[in-house]
Amino acid sequence: MEVAEVFRAHGEDYVRRHRLTPDQLAVMRDIVACRTEVLGGHLDVCPDCGLQRPAYNSCRNRHCPKCQATAAATWLEERKQRILPVTYFHVVFTLPAQLRVLCRRNPAPLYQLLFAAASRTLLELGQDPERLGAQLGFSAILHTWTRTLEYHPHLHCIVTGGGLNAAGDQWVPTRPDYLFPVNVLGALFRGKFLDGLRRLYAAGDLAFGPGCAELEAPAHFRRFVDRLYGQDWVVYAKPPFAGPEHVYRYLGRYTHRVGISNQRLRHYDDRGVTFLTKDGASLTLAPDEFIRRFLQHVLPRGFTKIRHYGLLAPAHVNGRLELARRRLATVTPAASTPPAPQPEPLTWVERVLARTGLDPMACPACGGRLRRCLRSLPPLPRPCWPWPRGDTS
Numbered sequence: 001m002e003v004a005e006v007f008r009a010h011g012e013d014y015v016r017r018h019r020l021t022p023d024q025l026a027v028m029r030d031i032v033a034c035r036t037e038v039l040g041g042h043l044d045v046c047p048d049c050g051l052q053r054p055a056y057n058s059c060r061n062r063h064c065p066k067c068q069a070t071a072a073a074t075w076l077e078e079r080k081q082r083i084l085p086v087t088y089f090h091v092v093f094t095l096p097a098q099l100r101v102l103c104r105r106n107p108a109p110l111y112q113l114l115f116a117a118a119s120r121t122l123l124e125l126g127q128d129p130e131r132l133g134a135q136l137g138f139s140a141i142l143h144t145w146t147r148t149l150e151y152h153p154h155l156h157c158i159v160t161g162g163g164l165n166a167a168g169d170q171w172v173p174t175r176p177d178y179l180f181p182v183n184v185l186g187a188l189f190r191g192k193f194l195d196g197l198r199r200l201y202a203a204g205d206l207a208f209g210p211g212c213a214e215l216e217a218p219a220h221f222r223r224f225v226d227r228l229y230g231q232d233w234v235v236y237a238k239p240p241f242a243g244p245e246h247v248y249r250y251l252g253r254y255t256h257r258v259g260i261s262n263q264r265l266r267h268y269d270d271r272g273v274t275f276l277t278k279d280g281a282s283l284t285l286a287p288d289e290f291i292r293r294f295l296q297h298v299l300p301r302g303f304t305k306i307r308h309y310g311l312l313a314p315a316h317v318n319g320r321l322e323l324a325r326r327r328l329a330t331v332t333p334a335a336s337t338p339p340a341p342q343p344e345p346l347t348w349v350e351r352v353l354a355r356t357g358l359d360p361m362a363c364p365a366c367g368g369r370l371r372r373c374l375r376s377l378p379p380l381p382r383p384c385w386p387w388p389r390g391d392t393s
Contacts, residue, residue, distance in 0.1 A: 002262045003065050003294065006273055007032050010287040024295045030059035034066055040379035044361070048368035054377055062305075063298055068256040076251060082312060084137070084325060087161030088247045089179045090238040093118040093189055094154040096228060101211040103153050108300040109200055111153065115140060117192035118155050119309045125180050125188065126163050126310070134163030134172035137311030137321065139251070142299075145259040147277045149285075149293035156254060158247060161240060164311060164324040171327040177240060185235040193233075194225055255306055259297040 007028050015025070033039050041056035058067050095103065095114065103110045119140060126136035138159040146152045162173035200206050201221055208216040215221050241247050260275060266282060267274040273290040277283050285293065299305060308314065311321045349361055361370045 001265045001268050003260065003265070004031050004034065006268060006287055006290060009270075010291060014288055014291050018292070020295065021298070023301050024298045026301075027061055027063045027295065027298050030061035031064050031066075034059035034061070034064050037377065037380050041377045043373040043377065044370040045373045046363040046366060046368050046370050049363060049366040051363055051365045051370075052373075053364075053370065055372075056377070057379075062256070063258050065258055065260065065262045068258060076255070079251065082317060082321065083244045083247060084160055084311075084321075085244055085328060087174070087176055088241045088244070089159045089161055089174075090241065090250075091122070091157045091159055091179065091185070092154055092236040092238070093121075093157065093185075094152070094234045094236070095193075096231065096233060098224070098228060100151055100153065102206070102215070104151065104296070105207045105209050105212060106200075106205075108303055109205055110197075111142060111299075111303060113193060113196040113200070114153065114155055115142070115307055117189055117196060118157060119307070120192055121185060121189045122157065122159060123310055125184065127166075131180065132163055132172055132174065134165045134170075135310050135320065136160050136163040137309070137313075137316075137324070139306065139308050139312055141254055142305040143254075143257070144297045144299075148283055149259055149290075149297070151293075151296050158241075158251065160311065164320055164327065168320065168323050169327070171324060171331060173331075179237055179240075182235050182237050183232075185237070186233040189235055190229065190233040194228055198225060259294055 011028055011032065015028070020028075035041075035056045035058055037054070037056060039057040039059065041054055044053045044055050045051070058064075060067050062068070093114065099110070119138075122136055122138060126132045126134055136159055138157050141156045141158075142153070143156060144151060144153045159179060161176070161179070162171055164170075165172055215224055241250065264276045265273065266276060267284075268287075270287070272284040272286055274282055274284040310316070311324055349359070362368075363370050
């Protein structure tokens, strides 16, 4: 079963009765249309037995559970060459629960602020001469969900266990099992985020509404921020990865993940949608609640959810990153071997075969090889989607 089935059965009724953003409507529309005759496609034909099978186009929406595997594989092929042969740490920056209603009303500016506060925290601590005195490299990935699809904005950061000094002539390693104190990370992250929040408020760049309308008053907003200053902010530093290969595999699972994959769905009927949560447990939600939870994780159009900083920033990929690799070669035997030349990109058939062991171009009737027919299948006119547009905002 698929998320698209729930949308097809209950989407029209849901749109009539709820307020949706244009981006949420577009996501529903794309997921319902993905790999159907609505998007057109082509015929795969078996020359041995004559079987003809339609193959419909994908929607390529980044929130679609069916479209992310290929995107992730392509992204990883490009990134594999940038992984340094060092220890990597996994640091998670989480926003307090009190900020969630404000984040829902202002996703783009507050997600942007989350990236800025977390990245500056790591870069400043790395450059502090009393700690490391070097420029780290890290990738940050925004997730907004829990395993039960609740709203929970947080940032996963994959951080190099060391950095390049300012002069560029030395690689400075961290301890193998320790990056920075989590209480220092939390306090610095809190200060940077709340300072940015005040600036957004002063500039009039925050929207208020149900659940946070009282914060529009300056006195209420000041008290709200003061309370946030008075509590500890959670920054979780997980144990370091076993090696660069584990980082690569981890990124393959996390970078292009959506709120829920089709593989986690277990049962669906008019009474509810059942899906796996954690450690084999499952949860059943009414269809309306399932749709609501899924759509609250739709990102603003054009928002970049994967970003790279320090040595891994685009500006340093061909400069300081390569310099760091050369400096590592003088202290780390594994780094003395240059990275293997980038192989030819895998085709989508090779990717599916590598990931699943199944050949998508094998004829299901005779086992022969399907071939793409030159005849295309034109897209059909879309139905009245995204249904009556309802009360959008």
